[in-house]
Amino acid sequence: MNTGSPAIEDELPVEDEWSPRWHKVVELTRAGHSVRQIAEIVGIQPRSVTRIRQHTGLTKHYVPPRPWTDEEKATAKAMLDDGVSYKEVGRTLGRDRHKLYKMFPGYAWPPEKRAQHSILIKQLNRIGVKP
Missing domain, CATH: 1.10.10 (Arc Repressor Mutant, subunit A)
Structure with missing residues (x-):
């Protein structure tokens, strides 16, 4: 199945040459849709959506x-x-x-210290003191 994405990075299309499918993926991504939602709307596999997002520079890179x-x-x-x-x-x-x-x-903290801390915080909250 042809997803509209080229196999070789050197042959990536520039924005003017993107297919209508690529434009739709970009539009839906910018509208806040998830990969799964876009795949269902456009009728392609989620992995294809991810690849299109990578090729168009829309993915967040791991820092x-x-x-x-x-x-x-x-x-x-x-x-x-x-x-x-x-x-x-x-x-x-x-x-x-x-x-x-x-x-x-x-x-x-051991469980008894966590319990004491929790009780203390609740007591402070009850009397209106912000810990």
Whole structure:
């Protein structure tokens, strides 16, 4: 089945040469439709929609996370040593807390400490104090 997309990157059509199908995929993408929705509307496979989006420059390219600085690592370790949760450390540093679990294992609060914290937060909320 011909999807209207060339097989060789050097032979990619310029915008003036795009097929009506390519124009429709671009239009629907800009309108906020998902790959699956566009595939159903246009009558092509989802993979074809993805390829057309790549060829027309509409896909978001993966940007790898920036490396951790020594200062960030030291700050994270100090905060965890002080009893701050992974979630709060991640939020403070603007980093993924799941990566913190891997980099600094063993700092998770035990269930009883989590329960005490939850109770304290609820009590503060009841009296109108923002923690």
